[in-house]
Amino acid sequence: MASTPGFLTHWPWELLGNFKYILVAPFVVHSIYLYVVGAEERNILYLLILPGMLWRMLHNQIWISFSRYRTAKGNNLIVDRSLEFEQVDRERNWDDQILFNWLLFYAAFLGLDVSKKIPIWRTDGIIYTLLLHIGPVEFLYYWFHRALHHHFLYSRYHSHHHSSIVTEPITSVIHPFAEHIVYFLLFAIPMMSTTLAETSSVASLILYLTYIDLMNNMGHCNFEVIPKRAFTIFPPLKYLMYTPSYHSLHHTQFRTNYSLFMPFYDLIYGTMDKSTDTLHEKSLKKPEDIPDVVHLTHLTTPQSIYQLRLGFASLAAQPLASKWYMWLMWPLTLWSMILTWVYGRTFIIEKNSFKKLKSQTWALPRYRILYLLHSQQEGIHKLIEEAILDADEKGIKVMSLGLLNQGENLNRNGEIYLEKHPKLKVKVVDGSSLAVAVVLNSIPAGTSQVVFRGRLSKVAYSTVSTLCHKGVQVSTLRKNEYEKLKKALSTEDGNNLALSAKACNQKVWLVGEDLTEEEQSMASKRTIFIPFSQFPPKKTRKDCVYLHTPSMVVPASFGNLHSCENWLPRRVISAWRVAGILHALEGWNVNECGDKLFDVDKVWESSLHHGFRPALTPVY
Numbered sequence: 001m002a003s004t005p006g007f008l009t010h011w012p013w014e015l016l017g018n019f020k021y022i023l024v025a026p027f028v029v030h031s032i033y034l035y036v037v038g039a040e041e042r043n044i045l046y047l048l049i050l051p052g053m054l055w056r057m058l059h060n061q062i063w064i065s066f067s068r069y070r071t072a073k074g075n076n077l078i079v080d081r082s083l084e085f086e087q088v089d090r091e092r093n094w095d096d097q098i099l100f101n102w103l104l105f106y107a108a109f110l111g112l113d114v115s116k117k118i119p120i121w122r123t124d125g126i127i128y129t130l131l132l133h134i135g136p137v138e139f140l141y142y143w144f145h146r147a148l149h150h151h152f153l154y155s156r157y158h159s160h161h162h163s164s165i166v167t168e169p170i171t172s173v174i175h176p177f178a179e180h181i182v183y184f185l186l187f188a189i190p191m192m193s194t195t196l197a198e199t200s201s202v203a204s205l206i207l208y209l210t211y212i213d214l215m216n217n218m219g220h221c222n223f224e225v226i227p228k229r230a231f232t233i234f235p236p237l238k239y240l241m242y243t244p245s246y247h248s249l250h251h252t253q254f255r256t257n258y259s260l261f262m263p264f265y266d267l268i269y270g271t272m273d274k275s276t277d278t279l280h281e282k283s284l285k286k287p288e289d290i291p292d293v294v295h296l297t298h299l300t301t302p303q304s305i306y307q308l309r310l311g312f313a314s315l316a317a318q319p320l321a322s323k324w325y326m327w328l329m330w331p332l333t334l335w336s337m338i339l340t341w342v343y344g345r346t347f348i349i350e351k352n353s354f355k356k357l358k359s360q361t362w363a364l365p366r367y368r369i370l371y372l373l374h375s376q377q378e379g380i381h382k383l384i385e386e387a388i389l390d391a392d393e394k395g396i397k398v399m400s401l402g403l404l405n406q407g408e409n410l411n412r413n414g415e416i417y418l419e420k421h422p423k424l425k426v427k428v429v430d431g432s433s434l435a436v437a438v439v440l441n442s443i444p445a446g447t448s449q450v451v452f453r454g455r456l457s458k459v460a461y462s463t464v465s466t467l468c469h470k471g472v473q474v475s476t477l478r479k480n481e482y483e484k485l486k487k488a489l490s491t492e493d494g495n496n497l498a499l500s501a502k503a504c505n506q507k508v509w510l511v512g513e514d515l516t517e518e519e520q521s522m523a524s525k526r527t528i529f530i531p532f533s534q535f536p537p538k539k540t541r542k543d544c545v546y547l548h549t550p551s552m553v554v555p556a557s558f559g560n561l562h563s564c565e566n567w568l569p570r571r572v573i574s575a576w577r578v579a580g581i582l583h584a585l586e587g588w589n590v591n592e593c594g595d596k597l598f599d600v601d602k603v604w605e606s607s608l609h610h611g612f613r614p615a616l617t618p619v620y
Contacts, residue, residue, distance in 0.1 A: 006156030008178035011096050018325070020099060027106040045118050045202055046109055052206055053102045056213055057095060063169040063217035065310045072309070072351040072360065074289025076223040078248045078279070082353070082559035083166045085317055085570055090163060092314040094170035097180050101209075104184060108192075115195055122201040125194045129204045132190035134262065141186055142265040145258045148179070167251055170313065172216035187212060215261040219247040224283035239264035245279045289351065291360040293584040294391050295577040296346065296384065297402040298364040298371075300535075300566060305336045308363070309350050309563040316563035317570070340365035346387045353559040355610075357584055361577075362387060364405065368535075371404040381411060388417050392426040399426050400580025403534050406430040413458055415594030428591050429583050431576030433598035434607060435550040436462045438575045438614050439510065439532045441604065442547055447508050449473040451500075453519055454512020456481060459532050459550075461488050462597050463510060468496040475500040477519060513537050520544075534576070536567055548615045550575035555611030572615045582606050 002009060013020040028050050034042040071077060109115045148158035157176045164171045175183070190208060194200035218225060219242055226243045242263050250257040256273035259266045266272040299305060300320070306312045306329075307320045315323075326333070343365045350361040364383050370376040384405055391399045406413050413430045436459055443450065452464055452474050464485055467474050475498045476482040482499040489497060509529050515537035523529075523544060531537060531549045539546050551574050554561060558571070565573050579592070586606055592598045 002156055002158070002160040002176060004155040006153075006176070006178065008181070009157070009160075009176040011093070011100075011177045013096075013099075020096075024099065024102050024106065043109075043116050044120070045115065048202060048206075049102070049105050049109070052209070053098055053105075055206075056098050056101075056209060059210065059213050060094065060098075060169065060217060061312075063221065064313060067169050067217075067221040067223070068310050068313075069348065070221070070223045072348045074286070074351060076225070076283050076286055077289075078222050078224060078245050078283045079166050079252065081166045083168070083562050084560075085562050087164050087166070087168075088313050088317045088562050090160075091168065091170050091174045092317075094173050096177075097173045097175075097183075100177075100180055101184065108195075112195065114198060117198070118195065118205075119201050121203045122199055125199040125201045125204040126207065128194050128197070128199055129190040129208050132193055133208070136189050137186050138260050138262050138265060140189075141183075141260040142258055142269070144182060144186070145260070146271075149254065149258075162251060162254065165251055167220040167222055167248065168313075169217035169221050172220040215242075219244055219261070222248065224280060226280075228281060228284060239267055243280055245283045246273075246276055249273045249276060249279060289358060289360070290394050291351070291358040291396060293357065293359045293398040293400065293580045294387075294396055295359065295361045295400045295402050295580055296364070296387055296405050297349075297361060298366050298368070298405060299340065300368045300403070302333050302337050302367065304367075304566070305333070305340070307564070307566075310347075319564045319569055320567045337367075340367075344383070346383065346390075350560075350563065352561055354555070354557065354581065355585070357581065359581060359584075368404065371407065371410065377410055381416075384411065385417055385420070388424070388426065388428060389421070392421075392424050396426050398429055398580045398584040400429045400431050400576055400583075402431075402574060402576050406576075408457065413593050413595075414591075418591055418593055427583055427589070428593050429580045430458070430592055431574075431579030432458045432462065433592060433600050433603045434552075434579040434582070435459045435532070435575040436466065436597070437600045437604035437607070438550040438552065439463050439530060440466060440600070441614055442530050442616060443467075443508055444528070447472065449475065449506045449508075451475050451477065451506045451509040451523075452481070452485075453477045453509065453515055454481075454533060454537075455514050456484055457512075457533070458595065458597070460510075460512065461485070462600070463532055464497070465489060465493065466600070468493040471496060473498065475506065477501065477522075511537050534574075548572065551615040552578050552607060552612040553615050554578075557611070568615070578607060578612055579603065582610065585610060 013023060016022070031046045031050065035047045147153060157179050161171070161175050164174065191200065191205055194204060221244050224243060224245050231238045240262050242259060242261055246257055246263060253273055256271055257263070257266055257276065258271055263272060303322065303326050304320060306326070307315050309316050346362040346364050348360055349363045352359045364380065366380055366383065371380060388399055401414050404410065411417065413432070414428045417428060418424060439459070440463065450467065450472060453476065454460060464474055465488065468489055473496050476485065477500065479499060482497065485497055486494050505524060507524070507527055509523060509527055510532055511529050512531065512533040513535040517538070517540045520540050523541065525543045527544045529537070529544060529546045531547065533549060536549050548568055551568050551572050554571050554573055561571060564570055565577070568574065582603060590598070
């Protein structure tokens, strides 16, 4: 929002939310109907408006995903600052301008008889469109843009766009509604002129809109993509095409580089920033970031691809949840599943900074269900091993294993990699010690009895052992879990372990993801369910409290965190991920793998010392 919102700041369909596309539904249905039934009024242009707008959405999304991938790698980065949730929320309505254009195209087609005669291709129309853009459009935009930087208009409108210092491709279209009206009128000059002169074509319209989106997205991505040799081979190109670093200076300096896509008006009127060439060369030379610590995770469900930072920005900024409209995207989901299956290595999904530490999150292109299939485990094991060796080769200090990448049955909590590669310099951390610490410190003070129910793991054994050693009575619901835990405890500690088929009085339950609905029904009202597993159990009780899986709230100085980690809320990350960061911060020269557990008290105190706090907010 602008600092002093002016007239026509809000979009007229803002209250409709995600249902705003019902505005174009009648036109879409009408165009398809006319074409299918073979009516005399049917027209190819009328029908192509729908795929044309869908192409614009796909084009923009490709730029968003590509940009976030490149900025996570860090090479050719222009502005090395944090991007936060506030910007993501402000830019979530980037499709509004496409919807606005969509409605206007339908209106123009139905209101202008000449538009019904537009052919598929006309060469002269493409040339006229180019000339009209170079002349009137670029000239008028330059002076309108300069006017927007006058205090009156800037405070009421354009300051909304300039709230984003670290730009993303979608930043290019984040403006108040009034600005978009003017922008459309400017871009309509070539389209309407050629249409009225009967030289327009379907090709010229689509190519012009694609050119606008291409230049808008490229100019606002926060990394340099135009090589210096392009301007060396053809020097005039410098004034016919701007670069991401060129426009980035406008967002950091404000009073320079006003041009739309062609900088020659900045040259003519003396508003070209003097550091333009220097920043361009400097950005091209910036190498890929080498982080200090990497967290290795994986995809969870087919739909989780959209919730990644590389997917849909607005979804990535919210905890992972099933959305009804996701089922409408099953063709794209199926295609993404095929791509992830074919892609045979990890990929970077996030880059963060904390104090002097650089961290990244890498993801394996494999889904949770594949980890449960014995036939797939060898391939997954190989991917994890390659990721560890890659990290070791790059000089990364610590790699933490997240979700199922540290399973006992898969790799003995990572120990198998240390045995196979004893000279590894990178420290492999399974994070179990901090997960245990978070679970123990989530139990209300003074609790003397707890119920345990869940699949046994390193965290489960260690948690139960610590509680029994402290004199807390632990009741288990299943006999097989009781017998395995009993064997792992000393005789004295084992006295505090009990088997109870109906432990309904205890107010604290330590649970795993396999907790059943029937077992949850046994708990009394206001029972606190504390997960110790990587995945949360399915919540079936509205009269009980469910805590998050072991996780911690990050300090305010933890930078560039603008996506949620799976089902966790904003600015909360898993304890397993935090453990790797702490190992790198403290410089602990040890691995945490296999059956060995790092000092629970030591890692807990370290987490608090560095500003991390347990995520005790209930999940309802």
